[in-house]
Amino acid sequence: QNQSQGFWAKYSGFFVKGALNTLLFALLTVIAGTVLGTILALMRRSKLWILKAISAVYVEFIRGTPLMVQAFIVFFGTQVLGLSLSAFTAGAIAMGINSGAYVAEIIRSGLNSVPIGQTEAARSLGLSSGATTRYVVLPQAIKNIWPALGNEFVTDIKESSVLSVIGASELMFEGSTVQGASFQPFFPMMIVALIYFAMTFILTRALGFVERRMA
Numbered sequence: 135q136n137q138s139q140g141f142w143a144k145y146s147g148f149f150v151k152g153a154l155n156t157l158l159f160a161l162l163t164v165i166a167g168t169v170l171g172t173i174l175a176l177m178r179r180s181k182l183w184i185l186k187a188i189s190a191v192y193v194e195f196i197r198g199t200p201l202m203v204q205a206f207i208v209f210f211g212t213q214v215l216g217l218s219l220s221a222f223t224a225g226a227i228a229m230g231i232n233s234g235a236y237v238a239e240i241i242r243s244g245l246n247s248v249p250i251g252q253t254e255a256a257r258s259l260g261l262s263s264g265a266t267t268r269y270v271v272l273p274q275a276i277k278n279i280w281p282a283l284g285n286e287f288v289t290d291i292k293e294s295s296v297l298s299v300i301g302a303s304e305l306m307f308e309g310s311t312v313q314g315a316s317f318q319p320f321f322p323m324m325i326v327a328l329i330y331f332a333m334t335f336i337l338t339r340a341l342g343f344v345e346r347r348m349a
């Protein structure tokens with residue numbers, strides 16, 4: 135019996151399961167991150183200093199601490215509170231919390247990239263400040279925000295590998311499992327790398343395609 139056939143028969147399922155969970159994590163994260171990031175970016179633009187301050191502190195703190203630490207804090211912190219979240223749920227929450235801070239900055243800089251004259255013109259024509267943001271600034275800001283959100287999606291595919299430390303099943307975790315079970319430290323990680331690369335390469339290409347069509 136050919137040894138490599140034995141390897142695939144035994145372990146291909148691990149890689150498939152891990153890859154699918156990685157995609158699921160990235161998808162959930164980019165959705166949660168966009169919702170949270172939008173709220174944080176709007177808070178940052180608010181006239182109420184308390185909302186501004188909460189948003190600024192959140193973004194600074196989350197971007198100033200490692201995702202790995204945040205994953206442990208969500209996973210064990212919820213246990214301390216008497217909740218028992220699965221590693222998957224805790225991981226998804228940690229990723230969403232993390233990505234929200236990065237997306238807030240993406241949206242903030244996207245909105246800031248629209249020249250102030252656009253706002254002044256809209257306001258002098260009698261649009262309210264909310265209407266100005268919604269109908270004048272946002273449609274122009276989207277051009278900068280969309281590609282950066284695409285990059286965030288790619289980042290989330292790779293960064294979800296950190297969740298292996300709390301035992302959440304994703305590609306890195308499943309790859310480590312195969313390393314242990316097969317007594318092969320190198321080959322499974324090469325497979326993992328190739329699968330990550332295939333996912334990010336295809337996604338980058340797809341996003342570039344959509345971007346060119348929007349231009």
Ligand code: ARG
Binds near residue numbers: 197199200233236290
């Ligand atoms: N490795 C960094 C960390 O541990 C990156 C965090 C994720 N980055 C992102 N754009 N969502 O904090």
